[in-house]
Amino acid sequence: MGGxxxxxxxxxxxxRSTLAYRASFLMMLTGNFLVTAFDFVVIAxxxxxxxxxxxxxFAEVAFLYGTSxxxxxxxNAVMGSIDKLGARVRDGTLDTLLVRPAPVLAxxxxxxxxxxxxxxxxxxxxxxxxxxxxxxxHWTVLKVLLVPVMLLSGSAIFAAVFVAGAAFQFRAQDAAxxxxxxxxxxxxxxxxxxxxxxxxxxxxxTFVLPLAFVNWLPALYVLGRPYPLDLPGWLALxxxxxxxxxxxxxxxxxxxxxxxxRSTGS
Amino acid sequence: xxxxxxxxxxxxxxYTTYRVATAAGVFTNTVFGVIVAYTYIALWNERPHLGxxxxxxxxxxxxxxxxxxxxxxxxxxGFADEFVERIRTGDIAIDLYRPADLQxxxxxxxxxRALFHFLGRGIVPLAFGALVFDLALPANPLTWLAFLVxxxxxxxxxxxxxxxxxxxxxxxxxxxxxxxxxxxxxMFFSGMLLPLTAFPGLLxxxxxxxxWSSLLQIPADVLMGRHQGWGLLGAYGFQLGxxxxxxxxxxxxxxxxxxxxxxxxx
Numbered sequence: 001m002g003g004x005x006x007x008x009x010x011x012x013x014x015x016r017s018t019l020a021y022r023a024s025f026l027m028m029l030t031g032n033f034l035v036t037a038f039d040f041v042v043i044a045x046x047x048x049x050x051x052x053x054x055x056x057x058f059a060e061v062a063f064l065y066g067t068s069x070x071x072x073x074x075x076n077a078v079m080g081s082i083d084k085l086g087a088r089v090r091d092g093t094l095d096t097l098l099v100r101p102a103p104v105l106a107x108x109x110x111x112x113x114x115x116x117x118x119x120x121x122x123x124x125x126x127x128x129x130x131x132x133x134x135x136x137x138h139w140t141v142l143k144v145l146l147v148p149v150m151l152l153s154g155s156a157i158f159a160a161v162f163v164a165g166a167a168f169q170f171r172a173q174d175a176a177x178x179x180x181x182x183x184x185x186x187x188x189x190x191x192x193x194x195x196x197x198x199x200x201x202x203x204x205x206t207f208v209l210p211l212a213f214v215n216w217l218p219a220l221y222v223l224g225r226p227y228p229l230d231l232p233g234w235l236a237l238x239x240x241x242x243x244x245x246x247x248x249x250x251x252x253x254x255x256x257x258x259x260x261x262r263s264t265g266s
Numbered sequence: 267x268x269x270x271x272x273x274x275x276x277x278x279x280x281y282t283t284y285r286v287a288t289a290a291g292v293f294t295n296t297v298f299g300v301i302v303a304y305t306y307i308a309l310w311n312e313r314p315h316l317g318x319x320x321x322x323x324x325x326x327x328x329x330x331x332x333x334x335x336x337x338x339x340x341x342x343x344g345f346a347d348e349f350v351e352r353i354r355t356g357d358i359a360i361d362l363y364r365p366a367d368l369q370x371x372x373x374x375x376x377x378x379r380a381l382f383h384f385l386g387r388g389i390v391p392l393a394f395g396a397l398v399f400d401l402a403l404p405a406n407p408l409t410w411l412a413f414l415v416x417x418x419x420x421x422x423x424x425x426x427x428x429x430x431x432x433x434x435x436x437x438x439x440x441x442x443x444x445x446x447x448x449x450x451x452x453m454f455f456s457g458m459l460l461p462l463t464a465f466p467g468l469l470x471x472x473x474x475x476x477x478w479s480s481l482l483q484i485p486a487d488v489l490m491g492r493h494q495g496w497g498l499l500g501a502y503g504f505q506l507g508x509x510x511x512x513x514x515x516x517x518x519x520x521x522x523x524x525x526x527x528x529x530x531x532x
Contacts, residue, residue: 027443035450042459046305048466050312053305174286181297189301196308201300 006102010110018114025116032119036069040127043191054195059134060223061193066128067147067215068190071154072183073121078155079162081111083183086169086176092264105254108166135223143222146236150222153239154214158183160246161209163254170257186211194220194228202228213242269366270374277345277378281386288386291336295391299332303399317464322402323490327461329395330486333388337380337417338424338481340458342449345376346428350445353435362524369516373425380421404491412498413489419505423480426512427452433516436523457483477508 018025043065047058056064085108088094097107137143165179172178186209194202194216206212206229220227221236281288303325310321319327335341349372352358361368395401404410431448438444453459455478462473462483473479484501487493493501 021438021443024438024443027447031443031446031450034447035453038450038454038459041454045460045465045469046309049316049464050309052312054308172286172290174284175290177287177290177294181294185294185297185301188298192301192305192308197301197304201304 003103003106007106007110010107011113014110014113015115018116028114028116029119032116033123034119036073036120036123039069039188039191040065040123054193056193056195056225059131059136060225061191062127062131063135063223064193064215064219065191066124066126066131067150067154067219068187069124070121070128071124071151071214072158072187073117073124074151074155075158075162076183077117077121079109079159080117081113082109082162082166083169083176083179084108084111085166086173089170089261090173090264094261095263098261104258105163109162137223142237146218146222150215150218150239153243156243157210157214157239157246158186160243160250161186161211163247163250167250167253167257170261182209182211186214190215193225199228206231210242210246213239270370273366273371273374274378274381277375278382279378281379281382291387292390295332295335295387296394299329299391299395300398302332303328303395317461318492319461319463319490320402322400324461325395325399326401326403326490327486329392329399329401330489331458331482332395333384333392334417334420334482334485335458336383336387338420338456339376339380339428340424340449340453340456340481342428342431342445342452344379344428345372345425346432346445349429349432350435353432368524369429369513369520372429373422376425376428377421384417402490404489406491409489409491412493413485416485416488416501416505419502419509420481420485422509423477423505423512424452426509426516427477429516430512430519433519433523436526452478452481455479456481457486461486463487477512480505480508 018028040062043061044058046053047061051057053061082105085094088097088108094104094108097104100107132147161182162179165176165182168178169176186205189197189201189205190211194205194212202212202216205216217227217231218236218239221233227235306324306328307321310316310319310324314320316324339346349358352361361371364371396403427448428445431444434444455462455473455476457463457473457479462470462479464470465473474483484493484505488498488501
């Protein structure tokens with residue numbers, strides 16, 4: 001069975017299962033929507049006290065927030081379950097997935113698939129749409145095209161981070177939370193303008209873990225803002241390449257991880 | 267009384283087995299602390315003395331909140347996940363025929379857990395913050411002692427809230443939805459995302475009288491010496507008032523729940 005087919009099958013099963021407790025599902029969907037909505041409410045509260053943050057207006061920060069949350073929301077909806085891999089290694093249930101004739105990655109990613117995760121994605125899209133209305137920009141064809149490209153490559157970069165984090169859990173099974181620093185932490189970082197952070201943090205987010213390609217670099221081009229590190233402007237157009245590179249690397253890490261896997265036998 | 271001491275010690279010891287997970291959590295708390303600290307620097311640069319804090323007090327607040335996150339279970343969880351699971355599976359029946367009070371039993375276990383998280387996940391991030399940023403930590407050991415008392419009361423209020431929410435599983439069977447909704451409200455109204463003193467107008471006034479302000483805002487303000495003398499007693503009184511009301515409500519709801527208990531499965 002192919003990866004996509006396996007994913008669809010497992011995800012569909014979990015969707016039916018979450019719908020069994022309908023009241024709880026609705027609350028979880030609302031909850032997922034609200035948890036990110038509160039993130040944005042906090043930014044709105046900040047702007048009720050100030051006119052700019054790191055030199056950026058509310059609409060500009062909302063644009064950063066919308067692009068970061070949409071990209072992350074999509075990656076999280078599709079791949080989010082993968083962060084439970086360490087638990088599966090520990091309790092031995094990974095073995096049942098290994099003997100099935102379908103790619104393990106697809107099975108783990110689709111496991112416990114919850115439609116409530118779409119709440120975050122929806123919230124990101126709404127804020128992004130709002131910011132596009134509020135922003136007063138000089139749009140060019142390139143900028144218009146760059147927005148969907150940024151969202152897709154951004155999702156792919158976050159997905160690669162999820163896979164790499166899972167690969168790491170083959171070795172450090174209990175260290176699942178480290179992943180949150182890069183996934184949820186990365187999303188939080190990208191919600192704010194890079195001018196807010198120390199130079200070496202921006203440098204690391206550009207060259208070490210290239211989260212800056214999720215939205216900072218392309219978004220600053222769209223907003224017509226200079227990037228705080230003196231980098232050539234064409235880098236704003238490279239997110240798809242960076243995403244492809246990240247996916248390739250995380251795929252290799254995943255293979256190395258699964259090859260090193262030894263069942264606990266329990 | 268001895269029994270509950272043993273249960274608390276068990277709650278503590280149980281978490282000491284998760285050493286790698288604790289280190290991973292410390293790492294993640296620290297990364298988030300750094301990100302949030304920079305956003306607060308940007309915010310307080312624009313608006314010095316926002317919420318009555320100067321910049322180093324605002325930064326202190328950030329690192330206290332990272333240190334307190336797990337101690338007062340701002341994301342929910344702790345005993346609650348297990349408690350809800352026991353209601354769902356019917357294991358709760360075993361708890362009910364134990365010669366111990368249900369609420370006190372779980373409170374003791376949760377106090378043990380809180381102590382572990384305070385030591386394991388609280389101290390290191392706070393120390394890191396103090397090394398890297400300019401914090402306004404008190405020199406007077408009595409202020410630290412007063413802080414510890416406020417933390418203890420905060421944990422009790424947090425427990426009382428989570429206990430109430432977890433009991434809803436008796437009616438809903440799957441408590442995940444309510445649990446996530448309430449933990450989101452808790453994150454917002456505890457001041458985890460922004461100090462409650464920096465909330466504007468009526469929202470701020472409402473947020474400061476809700477029970478969640480006992481969890482983080484009050485302990486943080488006690489540590490920064492903003493409640494002293496009679497003010498300190500007032501702050502404690504506020505926390506204990508909410509603890510009494512919520513524990514009492516939990517007791518009422520518990521007896522109603524026990525009367526209608528139908529054990530699932532078997």
